[in-house]
Amino acid sequence: MNVFVSLIIYTFTKIVGVSANIEKVLIFGPKLDSISQLESLNLDYLDLRSLSPEYGTLRSYIPAEFPSYSSVHGRESWTLLHGLTEGQRYEVRICWAATQPTSFILETFDVTDILTNPKLKSSLARSYETKLPQLNGLTEIREQNYQGLKSIEQFSSMLFLRIFAAADYYTSNSSLMQDVPPVHVDIILDPYTFNICPRSLIPTAAYIFILAISGWILSNTLNEWAEVCHKSGLKDQKKQ
Numbered sequence: 560m561n562v563f564v565s566l567i568i569y570t571f572t573k574i575v576g577v578s579a580n581i582e583k584v585l586i587f588g589p590k591l592d593s594i595s596q597l598e599s600l601n602l603d604y605l606d607l608r609s610l611s612p613e614y615g616t617l618r619s620y621i622p623a624e625f626p627s628y629s630s631v632h633g634r635e636s637w638t639l640l641h642g643l644t645e646g647q648r649y650e651v652r653i654c655w656a657a658t659q660p661t662s663f664i665l666e667t668f669d670v671t672d673i674l675t676n677p678k679l680k681s682s683l684a685r686s687y688e689t690k691l692p693q694l695n696g697l698t699e700i701r702e703q704n705y706q707g708l709k710s711i712e713q714f715s716s717m718l719f720l721r722i723f724a725a726a727d728y729y730t731s732n733s734s735l736m737q738d739v740p741p742v743h744v745d746i747i748l749d750p751y752t753f754n755i756c757p758r759s760l761i762p763t764a765a766y767i768f769i770l771a772i773s774g775w776i777l778s779n780t781l782n783e784w785a786e787v788c789h790k791s792g793l794k795d796q797k798k799q
Contacts, residue, residue: 634725639719644750665721670719673719
């Protein structure tokens with residue numbers, strides 16, 4: 560029992576310890592949309608980041624800036640989520656290091672929202688203006704994802720993820736206060752299994768369950784062994 564309680568406390572402290580560096584949003588796969596609708600957005604030209612259940616993790620840089628009157632929530636950038644399953648629950652997470660204090664806000668929009676809202680459409684277009692260094696072939700991965708989307712599927716369940724990134728620090732370094740460096744992040748699309756639990760947590764949950772059961776069995780075995788030793792000691796005392 561002590562092992563089980565200790566395990567729960569350890570797991571809780573781990574979760575609390577990383578929560579400051581994670582922002583997430585829960586989504587459901589929308590209805591299917593025609594891929595041809597994306598052509599009016601010039602998606603090839605915009606070169607958006609893209610995520611799908613097949614390619615669910617993207618390591619990249621997100622531009623950030625201090626909040627201002629014109630951008631209350633900081634700098635915005637966009638990511639395309641495609642290949643979703645209609646009605647399927649997903650968790651989108653963005654993770655970053657504590658050495659880059661940043662406040663993130665995540666919002667999602669379907670294709671119809673983008674096409675019918677001029678502000679969202681212009682915001683999506685502005686995302687092309689910032690060119691950031693890519694890491695280890697990420698550009699090729701994005702192109703493969705989108706080419707697969709265009710050539711294989713005529714319809715897809717898609718969402719656009721808008722990311723606001725606001726610098727959340729103060730320093731005497733004037734250059735850092737004037738020019739906020741891009742934030743190194745991992746963007747993760749995590750499907751839910753049976754719409755109950757994120758798929759990425761299943762191995763951890765299974766490990767904790769096995770460890771807890773093993774601890775319970777070991778604890779009972781040790782208790783039985785201690786009782787046997789105690790009874791054996793009492794018998795020896797009676798014989799003497």
